[in-house]
Amino acid sequence: MKKYILFPLILFAGILPFVSCELETSDNGDLDGFWHLVRIDTLDTQGTCDMKQERIFWSFQKNLLHVDDKTGMNSSILLRFNHSSGSLTLSDPYIYDRGAGDIKLEDVSLLYPFGINSLTETFDVESLSSSRMTIASPVLRLSFKKM
Secondary structure, three states: OHHHHHHHHHHHHHHHHHOOOOOOOOOOHHHOEEEEEEEEEEOOOOOEEEOOOOOEEEEEEOOEEEEEEOOOOOOOEEEEEEEEOOEEEEEEEEEOOOOOOOEEOOOHHHHHHHOOOOOOEEEEEEEEOOOEEEEEOOOEEEEEEEO
């Protein structure tokens, strides 16, 4: 009787190394993760806005960016992004609403609180490490701290 129980276990253990699992991974490096927007600089006027007390966050995963105001004052928005050759391009924004279905964003003013000024925008990545990021559009420089 023990032989009949032992045989399937040995067979399973012998086959297990040959079974492959495909894990979906991202090659975004230090960009992936949860970032707190801590400062916005206006390039034309040299003005600076300290955002440390605000609760504006950008979250990168695979090819999706989620921008969110944790106070609930502004819409939560999903965007596609492409990070390559020292630039970060954001596009295809949707208002995040899993209950009713995500809604294509057409009003660019909903992006302003997050430091984004157009429905498709490209930032130069000025610096990126595992803990800090600085990106710049033609109008603004955004500084982030990874959480």
